[in-house]
Amino acid sequence: MSCSCNEFSRASLFRRSVAEAGRGLPAIEPGMPLPAGSGLDRRSFLARTAGLALAVYGAGKLPLGLFDEGIARAQSAGGPILVSVFLEGGADSLSMLFPAGNSRYHSLRPTLALQPTEGQPFDEDARLRWHPSLAPLAELHAEGKVTVLPAVGYTNADQSHFTSRHYWEVGATDAHLRTGWLGRYLDVAGALDNPLQGLALSGSLHPALASANVPVACVSRIDDYDFWAGGVWGPVQQRMLDALGTFPPGSSRATAKVAEVATQVARLRGQLLPFDGGNWGSPVAYPTGRNPFPARLAGLAAIIHAGLPLRCVSVTAPGMYDTHADQAGELTNSLALTANTLRAFQRDLEARGIADRVLVHLWSEFGRRGEENGSDGTDHGAAGIGLLIGTRVRGQMLGEFPGLETGLDEDGNLMATFDYRSLYCSLLEQWFATDAAAVIPNAASFPRVALLR
Amino acid sequence: MPVYRGAFGRKEAERLLWRAGFGPRPGEAARVARKGLKRAVDDLIYPPRVRMTGRAPTDDDGAPLAPRDAWGHDHLWWLDRMIRTNQPLVERMTLIWHDWFATSNEGVGSQKWMLVQNQTMRTHALGSFESLLLALTRDPAMLLWLNGNQNTRWDPNENYARELMELFTLGAGRGYTEDDVREQARALTGWRNDWREGLGDVNFRYDPNRHDNGVKVIFGQRGNFGWQGACRLCLRHSAHASFFVRKLWSYFIPTPPPAATEAALRTLYRRSGYKIRPIVSAILRHPALYTGPRMVKPPVVQLAGMHRARNRPVNTDAWSWISELDGQRLFLPPNVAGWNEDRWLDTSSMRGRWTAANYVALPYALDPDQWRGKLSLDPSRLVDSALAFWANPTIAPGSRQALRDFAAAALSDADQSWERAEYPVLIVNALRMLVAISPDYQTC
Numbered sequence: 001m002s003c004s005c006n007e008f009s010r011a012s013l014f015r016r017s018v019a020e021a022g023r024g025l026p027a028i029e030p031g032m033p034l035p036a037g038s039g040l041d042r043r044s045f046l047a048r049t050a051g052l053a054l055a056v057y058g059a060g061k062l063p064l065g066l067f068d069e070g071i072a073r074a075q076s077a078g079g080p081i082l083v084s085v086f087l088e089g090g091a092d093s094l095s096m097l098f099p100a101g102n103s104r105y106h107s108l109r110p111t112l113a114l115q116p117t118e119g120q121p122f123d124e125d126a127r128l129r130w131h132p133s134l135a136p137l138a139e140l141h142a143e144g145k146v147t148v149l150p151a152v153g154y155t156n157a158d159q160s161h162f163t164s165r166h167y168w169e170v171g172a173t174d175a176h177l178r179t180g181w182l183g184r185y186l187d188v189a190g191a192l193d194n195p196l197q198g199l200a201l202s203g204s205l206h207p208a209l210a211s212a213n214v215p216v217a218c219v220s221r222i223d224d225y226d227f228w229a230g231g232v233w234g235p236v237q238q239r240m241l242d243a244l245g246t247f248p249p250g251s252s253r254a255t256a257k258v259a260e261v262a263t264q265v266a267r268l269r270g271q272l273l274p275f276d277g278g279n280w281g282s283p284v285a286y287p288t289g290r291n292p293f294p295a296r297l298a299g300l301a302a303i304i305h306a307g308l309p310l311r312c313v314s315v316t317a318p319g320m321y322d323t324h325a326d327q328a329g330e331l332t333n334s335l336a337l338t339a340n341t342l343r344a345f346q347r348d349l350e351a352r353g354i355a356d357r358v359l360v361h362l363w364s365e366f367g368r369r370g371e372e373n374g375s376d377g378t379d380h381g382a383a384g385i386g387l388l389i390g391t392r393v394r395g396q397m398l399g400e401f402p403g404l405e406t407g408l409d410e411d412g413n414l415m416a417t418f419d420y421r422s423l424y425c426s427l428l429e430q431w432f433a434t435d436a437a438a439v440i441p442n443a444a445s446f447p448r449v450a451l452l453r
Numbered sequence: 454m455p456v457y458r459g460a461f462g463r464k465e466a467e468r469l470l471w472r473a474g475f476g477p478r479p480g481e482a483a484r485v486a487r488k489g490l491k492r493a494v495d496d497l498i499y500p501p502r503v504r505m506t507g508r509a510p511t512d513d514d515g516a517p518l519a520p521r522d523a524w525g526h527d528h529l530w531w532l533d534r535m536i537r538t539n540q541p542l543v544e545r546m547t548l549i550w551h552d553w554f555a556t557s558n559e560g561v562g563s564q565k566w567m568l569v570q571n572q573t574m575r576t577h578a579l580g581s582f583e584s585l586l587l588a589l590t591r592d593p594a595m596l597l598w599l600n601g602n603q604n605t606r607w608d609p610n611e612n613y614a615r616e617l618m619e620l621f622t623l624g625a626g627r628g629y630t631e632d633d634v635r636e637q638a639r640a641l642t643g644w645r646n647d648w649r650e651g652l653g654d655v656n657f658r659y660d661p662n663r664h665d666n667g668v669k670v671i672f673g674q675r676g677n678f679g680w681q682g683a684c685r686l687c688l689r690h691s692a693h694a695s696f697f698v699r700k701l702w703s704y705f706i707p708t709p710p711p712a713a714t715e716a717a718l719r720t721l722y723r724r725s726g727y728k729i730r731p732i733v734s735a736i737l738r739h740p741a742l743y744t745g746p747r748m749v750k751p752p753v754v755q756l757a758g759m760h761r762a763r764n765r766p767v768n769t770d771a772w773s774w775i776s777e778l779d780g781q782r783l784f785l786p787p788n789v790a791g792w793n794e795d796r797w798l799d800t801s802s803m804r805g806r807w808t809a810a811n812y813v814a815l816p817y818a819l820d821p822d823q824w825r826g827k828l829s830l831d832p833s834r835l836v837d838s839a840l841a842f843w844a845n846p847t848i849a850p851g852s853r854q855a856l857r858d859f860a861a862a863a864l865s866d867a868d869q870s871w872e873r874a875e876y877p878v879l880i881v882n883a884l885r886m887l888v889a890i891s892p893d894y895q896t897c
Contacts, residue, residue, distance in 0.1 A: 023763060144758055229811050230814065230815040230818040231878070231879065232882045232883045232886070234879070236876055236879040236880055236883055239859055239866070239883070240883040240886065242859075243858070246859070247855050247891055247892050248854075251746070252747040253707075254892075255892035258890075261798045261803045262803065265807075268618035335467050375712055
């Protein structure tokens with residue numbers, strides 16, 4: 001673990017607790033924004049038509065039973081889906097797409113600079129090469145399925161994880177905005193009865209999905225809900241799982257609660273059985289291991305294919321990108337798992353014939369300092385890298401790599417050549433066919449670019 | 454102060470042992486019942502010299518634990534104390550203080566400092582709340598967690614000041630203002646430490662140069678308050694005693710105290726000079742503990758109790774990750790407000806509780822090859838056997854009937870002779886799980 005950034009761990013802890021219940025939040029530093037979604041009410045329900053146990057946020061306006069009908073009605077709608085993949089902690093863009101052989105790069109990064117022979121060349125800009133771990137994405141790029149934003153961000157970048165991430169999540173450099181940009185899109189275009197329209201594949205809601213009016217949902221693992229008992233199998237095992245739902249409520253609220261949850265468990269277990277153990281029928285192999293990311297995306301492909309009515313999906317990539325120390329090893333492993341999984345996901349969608357419906361957006365709250373620090377790591381920077389992945393993207397760079405000679409600001413951080421809000425506005429209008437002005441503050445001030453082929 | 458005068462039998466003793474500790478060892482509930490309520494409570498609140506009984510804990514490789522260094526061993530180390538201590542109430546109070554002053558290693562980043570804090574909470578577990586509060590205010594893990602070490606006269610950090618009042622002593626919005634938060638933060642300035650490569654945070658100390666020596670106005674009182682003054686002002690605040698007794702009560706009894714009881718507890722607490730032991734003692738003797746509704750057991754209490762019921766030592770690392778499934782990983786509470794007991798039961802954490810029970814029972818699972826044809830075909834006797842496995846917890850007739858119905862239905866599936874020989878073995882294994890997850894055994 002290379003995180004030595006105290007603010008980072010407090011911020012991540014705080015964010016987790018926000019989605020817990022809006023209760024007993026730890027105090028944060030003065031001036032730091034409260035994450036979007038703070039204080040949203042949360043209820044849990046079981047979507048029978050979808051076979052998912054969902055934590056539903058912002059569900060106060062409708063009885064939970066109606067969501068089932070909404071999900072069923074919206075099912076097989078076949079609309080476009082945006083998958084937001086977050087590299088948490090501020091990923092080092094100068095390693096992900098590095099200026100190979102550049103003398104200033106080597107002087108700024110005497111120990112961390114990647115060698116000019118490593119990785120594959122980036123054919124849109126001869127100065128740059130892909131990090132060796134990103135070879136799977138280089139492969140997709142060669143097929144025209146990756147649009148690269150080599151220096152995306154905003155002017156006067158805030159170097160707090162907390163604040164900068166908030167800006168990205170709410171789609172504005174506004175500390176007071178409390179709804180996420182995807183949540184506001186769903187408020188405009190979503191339904192009052194379909195929480196699956198905004199789905200965080202996580203233990204808690206992602207603030208970008210925080211809406212004001214429509215419900216959104218969260219589920220951690222849909223592939224891992226077994227109730228194994230040693231020395232029990234066959235018909236006895238099935239009887240045992242059925243029996244879980246037969247305890248009477250007893251004489252107190254506590255016993256009634258246990259009995260109620262046990263009943264839900266028995267029912268849910270049956271509904272998730274088709275997906276159990278990653279039994280997705282994935283047509284491709286995903287990376288294996290303990291990290292939940294591959295299983296989350298494999299499951300996502302399966303439930304998109306099954307016709308569940310998703311629109312905006314949010315998931316955090318494996319790894320810890322706040323690499324203040326011992327950066328090289330952490331990045332190599334994390335990027336490899338991320339890239340291999342994203343390629344498997346893309347191939348999966350293609351094999352299932354649903355690739356044209358899905359677009360992946362990979363982002364981080366900022367890039368990192370040009371100059372390395374004294375602990376074989378890098379400190380917080382400004383502009384970072386963004387990627388759009390899918391069969392429908394144009395596959396041509398947005399913005400340019402500003403170079404290390406003139407592209408660093410007074411703090412030695414990469415300057416943005418593309419504003420993330422231009423990207424958001426273009427996505428809303430071209431991918432979702434929604435007026436960006438209804439979602440992004442001052443949308444008219446951000447130029448649009450052609451994203452799709 | 455009302456005292457329970459009803460029958461104190463095995464059922465009442467069982468409840469006391471779960472609420473004030475980690476459940477009975479086999480036969481312990483009956484033994485405690487024979488002592489009567491007064492001696493049973495006295496033995497808890499005036500424990501003998503601390504001693505761990507039973508086999509020492511090990512990891513999966515049979516090696517001793519390294520709680521300061523190895524990932525997850527901090528959790529295993531404390532779980533072992535909960536299981537083996539002869540001072541169950543002291544350990545349970547330590548768990549209460551960990552929830553009350555919830556500090557997470559997520560923000561501290563040092564198992565060593567977390568364990569130092571844990572020992573501080575244990576030392577003061579039943580002593581003086583004033584001493585506990587003062588000790589925790591200068592505790593390294595707490596200074597890191599709520600930024601007390603960054604709180605200086607030039608750049609005050611309000612984190613600890615706010616939680617000191619909101620979560621530790623007064624309650625949210627009870628008798629303090631935002632000005633009080635700022636002034637308290639000034640009073641608390643001065644703590645610092647060093648960062649050493651390879652060692653981390655070290656050398657925690659009070660540095661008068663960092664302390665704001667000016668006059669502060671806190672709760673309307675003017676003075677040159679320091680960190681001790683900040684704490685004492687909270688304790689002497691008129692809202693503190695009611696906050697303290699209600700919060701402490703809620704860990705033992707799920708319904709709020711009757712008004713007269715609360716008033717009596719407040720008086721007792723103030724007159725004792727903020728002593729914890731007399732309040733706990735009164736709560737443990739109160740009729741509401743024995744006649745009131747049941748409570749859901751905290752996941753780690755349930756896990757320790759299952760170990761105790763089986764006389765099983767900690768001998769696997771699995772409890773560290775399983776605790777993340779069941780929702781109570783020690784030293785990693787979800788936030789500064791501690792664990793939210795309302796969240797202890799959902800379809801996700803219930804699976805964690807199931808997994809915990811399965812891993813406790815696993816080494817003892819009956820092997821059909823060995824037990825084929827040797828077990829009864831009477832559903833009731835199979836249920837009795839599974840209850841005995843968990844040291845015979847009290848179970849309501851309705852739940853017992855559900856267990857019996859399961860056993861009968863599963864037996865009826867056996868058509869072939871090999872099935873009639875094998876199924877009872879599988880059914881006992883399944884009944885152990887169903888007992889463990891039953892509304893009766895998950896509550897106390």
